[in-house]
Amino acid sequence: MSGAPVRNGNFPRPVVEELRRLGHDVLTIQDTGRAEQAVPDEEVLAFAVREARAVLTLNRKHFVHLHRERPEHSRIIVCTFDPDFVAQAERIHATITPESELTDKLLRINRRRSGHR
Secondary structure (H helix, E strand, O other): OOEEEEEOOOOOHHHHHHHHHOOOOOEEOHHHOOOOOOOOHHHHHHHHHHHOEEEEEOOHHHHHHHHHHOOOOOEEEEEOOOOOHHHHHHHHHHHHOOOOOOOOEEEEEOOOOOOOO
């Protein structure tokens, strides 16, 4: 998939695994060999831009700010934490699958309120 996500280090591994099962080529910071390093958000975004990948993160505040500062990127997907990892992966999948143009977009994926699926 073009523009496949790169997962920021704070993102739940089970969501990544479900996204991969759904056919997404998700690359994690751990996959890049930098698992034990505190990689600054700016570097994560720069890596994603170089690799033409989206950033998938729970770090909403900082990446929304980076989107405003540096709107030229592949895509930033900011999410709220959801302990229902499969449902979160399904919401991400449903949001990004129909999107053909990745450039310069900020997508927000929020946790559903209790009782909603």
